[in-house]
Amino acid sequence: MTECEVNYTCACGKCMPLIHLFFCKYCVTLRCPKCVSHEVDSYYCPHCLENIPSAEAKSMKNKCQSCLECPNCTNILQVRSAQVPMVRREAGKVKGFGQFKKVYYLQCSFCFWTTRDVNQPDKAASNGPWIEPQVEDTWMIGIINYYRHLIQKEKVEMEKRKRQRRGSFLGSLGISDKLLPFSKLARSSFSMNLTGSGQFDENVLNNFTPVEPKEETEPADEKYYTNPGEPYHYASIASRINQPSNEVYYACDLKPNCTHLMVKRSQRCRECEHNLSKPEFNPSSIKFKIHQIALRFVPRFRIVKMASLTSGEFSKVQFSLTNPTEYNLPVELLPLPDSHFFYSKLTTEIQLPSKELVLAARDDTAQYDTESAIQDFDDDPEIVVARRMNKLTFVINVKPLVSSGDVTMGFQLKYKYKAMTPSIRPEEQKDPEDVNVMPCVTVVLGSI
């Protein structure tokens, strides 16, 4: 049994539920998530919901410094405190115990992993520092520098060779390159100027020592043979790859992870480069500054009541259309154009309403009104079943043409979108002009 679904067709031809789509006011067309370009808007920590400035996020490698994760189960670690007696020592020997001292360690409240498990010393303050600062990788810096000079040298030599090849016509005249007043040195410096920043240091290249291969290799530790311990003494693949800079074999070498940040994204139309969606800055806010999702611009088509479908017979299936706009919206239903890719997959004959259906304007306060003025829309009782606020329920006669398989139907919505042309000066503000919008809707009514 296939599920019923109603899909709208994006300008690129992809079919998707309306909730996933955007509506570009400027191109007056539907855009699917693949037809918009996404951009990182703001960084935040998903645990403490702290907003992190992008410069800080970059320098911290997209990690939140205050929230730490369990290396085993990636739940958030909590700070625990404990009382431990201070040890009095004299000349290296324990002489007795003094006052109690408060110490802190981290514990996972889900799997009970603690920093004590990995022999991380307890901290005197509750805020750590829990993470050791990363040691600068001098080898990496050195090797990048080495390759930089190497490439530079290569470019210079390439340039030199090219000049020599070009100069070969002199050779054909019987004049050797070497006899020319421009010495080798002069030529090379000239070519260096040509290549731009053609500086390389021969010392860097000479002083670099690559890693040397060794004849002896290390066999597996004897511990693996005789005293392997328990499986939980070894780190799982998941926790190993969770710390790419610290891949370990033994679970006792694991360290707490910093929580990875998340981003709020904004979307932009690829065609006209206008912003389609921009979230509010505050990480805990679910509101948007710009929010052009299709649900707010395109009438929503839904299946209300299915009829039992029999092949070759018309049955009345109830559908509804909801108007998201703040004005009355006449909607026409047209047959699916045969250029649409879904046309060949249609398995029904449908009788679409011949008249325009007028959807009432959306009025958020209407449901609180005790006496709302009931508008008369002159509905055809054969087609319109019910009308409640901005929702209209109506009937389409559906005749499946197949005896088994998916029952599919499709049509084209046609309505007028009031396009506002934004203008800086209010006196030039034009009246909204009506633009026809004709999104295609494909419906799967299940299977028979």
Added chain:
Amino acid sequence: MPLYELGLGSEKIHVIIDIGSYHTKIGFAGEASPRHIIPSYNVKRNNEVVNICDPKLSKSELADELITFVHAIYFRYLLTNPKDRKVVICENFLQTELFRETLAEVLFKQFSVVGVMMTPALPLSLIPLGTPTGLVVNVGYHDTSVICVYEGMIILQSYLSVELGTHAHLMAVQRMISESGTVKVGSEMKKASELYGDLDLSVLEDIRARTCFCGERPVELKDPAFTQSGVNTAHRASDMSYPMSDGYHLLVSGKIRERSVEVLYDGDGEDNSIATLVLDSLLKCPIDCRVELAGRILVIGGGSMLAGFDHRLKQELTALLEHPRFSKLSAGKLKFYKPNYFRNTMSWTGGAIMGSVEHLHDRYVSRDFYNAKGSATLPNWSSLAPQPKDSYQSTGTPSRRSSTPLRDFMSSPLSSSTLPPISNLSLS
């Protein structure tokens, strides 16, 4: 552009993506380790798992999957805008043309990246070592491949691969568990095969990661060439009990722990094992390179992360050298590199070094060039077409033997008309 976003020079720091058949390594240029290692598959809404390297995917399906995958890379893991940043792709040697073209299309059209450099992953792994010569053995998830690089030149004929990798090892663990694995239920011992049947791959992987290691070569073997499965049962590792999710303990015997990895050395039934692969590859190299290459073996890939892996490989190779099949091979002393970064991310780190070196602009295909010329112009290691002059700075055609190795390293035999096209290559 704010100052802090400036990388070296005037460009933003490049993004490095190493797509493996099982795990994908992603991160930024100039860093020693990737930021994330993520599985190379997408999980769909209906929990269906689609591996992006699946060769069965059609072009449009692949494009859809890659869009989802790359979107997650940028907005879930790296948290950066794909625009304005160049990308370095460390690719599989025998990546299908379809995959490369689709990936380039997705990166340029969907994510509008500025430039893409696609470069073979295996030779890249020598870069963090600082050496232009070496024999790279990559033990991946599905297969193991070998390639020789001599003074920065990739010796294409030496590329060999065999379908032995982590997956084969997991299957061996499965086979051994269903043959002899026992589970302690109460006071009696039950057969694991009756209780669990075939174990889940993720469970097998965990068993492998937490209990298995690479034992030394069994000493009693007389024939150094090929050991038959089941013959070399000698082991001295002790047993471990692995807790299953239902609370019972599966007894992982010392034999499984130490000897399950034998499958990689037993061969694939056609006299090919990891060890013969290395020597066969050497045989395909010119005779005057062999000593140097055999003295510079680098073992990389997630499959080689088992303890004692390269030690065992060396023992195997030493034994095989006495076999008549390799009598003509004058290999000299075998030497192994001890990688300075993790074996599974060596290629990525090589890519990160390359990505951070400026003056390599001519190795990237730019967006403008791609949009103008289309995907057919993507440089390919096997393409014999001359370099597209417009995209590269007009430094002329690089000569075959430049004094410094890097150019050839990076390009792979882009401009090589002397090397045979792919059809002439005899792959195992």
